[in-house]
Amino acid sequence: DAKTTQPPSMDCAEGRAANLPCNHSTISGNEYVYWYRQIHSQGPQYIIHGLKNNETNEMASLIITEDRKSSTLILPHATLRDTAVYYCIVIYTGGFKTIFGAGTRLFVKA
Amino acid sequence: DVKVTQSSRYLVKRTGEKVFLECVQDMDHENMFWYRQDPGLGLRLIYFSYDVKMKEKGDIPEGYSVSREKKERFSLILESASTNQTSMYLCASSDRVGEKLFFGSGTQLSVL
Numbered sequence: 001d002a003k004t005t006q007p008p009s010m011d012c013a014e015g016r017a018a019n020l021p022c023n024h025s026t027i028s029g030n031e032y033v034y035w036y037r038q039i040h041s042q043g044p045q046y047i048i049h050g051l052k053n054n055e056t057n058e059m060a061s062l063i064i065t066e067d068r069k070s071s072t073l074i075l076p077h078a079t080l081r082d083t084a085v086y087y088c089i090v091i092y093t094g095g096f097k098t099i100f101g102a103g104t105r106l107f108v109k110a
Numbered sequence: 111d112v113k114v115t116q117s118s119r120y121l122v123k124r125t126g127e128k129v130f131l132e133c134v135q136d137m138d139h140e141n142m143f144w145y146r147q148d149p150g151l152g153l154r155l156i157y158f159s160y161d162v163k164m165k166e167k168g169d170i171p172e173g174y175s176v177s178r179e180k181k182e183r184f185s186l187i188l189e190s191a192s193t194n195q196t197s198m199y200l201c202a203s204s205d206r207v208g209e210k211l212f213f214g215s216g217t218q219l220s221v222l
Contacts, residue, residue, distance in 0.1 A: 034210065043114075043200050043213030044153070091208050097168065098211060100145075100153035 004088045009105040012082075018075040020104050022088030025069040031092045033064060035073045036100075037084040044087065044100070047073065078108045113137070116201050116214040123221050129188040131217050133201030141207060142184035144168075144176065147198040147216070159184055160207070191221045 005023040012018040024033065032051050036044040048055055048062045050071075055062045061074040075082055087103040117132035135142065143158040145168075155168030157176040165176050173195060177185045184203075188195055198218050202211040 032208070036211075041216070043202070043216050044211070046210040046212070049210060097155055097158075098143075099155075102150075102152050 003099075004090060004101055006086075006088055006101065006104045008102065009107065011107045011109060012075075012078045014080060014108055014110050015077055018073075018078040018082065018106060018108065020073040020075075020086050020088075020106065021070065022073070023070045024088070024090050027068050027090050028092070031090045033062065033068075033071050034089045034091060034098070035060070035062065036087045036089065037082075038087070038103070039081075039084045047086075078106075080108050080110060082106065083108045114201055114203055114212050114214040116199075116217050118217050119215065121217055121219045123188075123191050123219065125192060125221060127188075127191050127221075129191045129219065129221075131186040131188075131199055131201075131219070133184045133186070133214060134182050135184075135203040135212070136182065137203070137205070137212075138181065139203035139205050139212075140181075141204045142178065143202040143204075143211065144174075144184065144186045145200045145202065146170070147200055153200065156186065191219075193221050195219065196221045 034049040035047040038044040048060050050062045064071045085103040085105050087100050114135045123129050141160050144156040145153045147153045154170050159165045159178040175187045198216050200216045201214045204211050
């Protein structure tokens with residue numbers, strides 16, 4: 001599975017968009033990009049995933065670059081409850097081992 | 111929504127005890143996983159199971175075993191608990207291989 005690189009922490013003002021970057025320069029053609037988040041003392045929660053097209057759901061948008069070497073998770077209107085650790089993961093459809101890195105700790109401030 | 115339930119939120123055990131951590135999922139998922147999470151080390155895969163009675167080692171299986179006698183239940187066993195097994199243990203399930211994981215709330219285990 002390809003490795004990912006994320007900034008260790010980011011700040012965002014409440015109500016503004018939070019843009020969380022992820023580098024996955026060694027991604028291969030059959031690997032998906034997944035995003036999870038973990039709020040303190042809870043298990044990780046799935047947010048969104050994509051292969052090569054941009055994706056949007058009720059929680060967030062995922063923008064994947066054309067070469068697929070990086071992606072950005074967008075929380076359009078961040079709230080205080082979005083303060084969490086966000087994990088970017090790549091995994092191929094036949095892979096059991098979902099490897100979680102250190103993630104990005106997002107602080108949403110009032 | 112999928113529900114993954116871990117039997118205990120907090121557990122305190124003594125060194126040398128045999129410890130059972132139980133996990134139940136209610137969506138008929140084929141695959142179940144046990145991770146541990148430690149500060150600075152992230153989540154690390156201990157074992158996973160892709161079918162009843164089938165199991166595979168993850169990245170850190172030493173000191174652990176697992177049991178999957180029924181599809182909905184996946185147990186993690188610490189045969190002789192040690193202090194370095196103090197950690198947050200997270201159970202997860204997925205419908206198909208490589209698809210999104212659904213996690214339980216975790217069990218914070220302290221071994222004294």
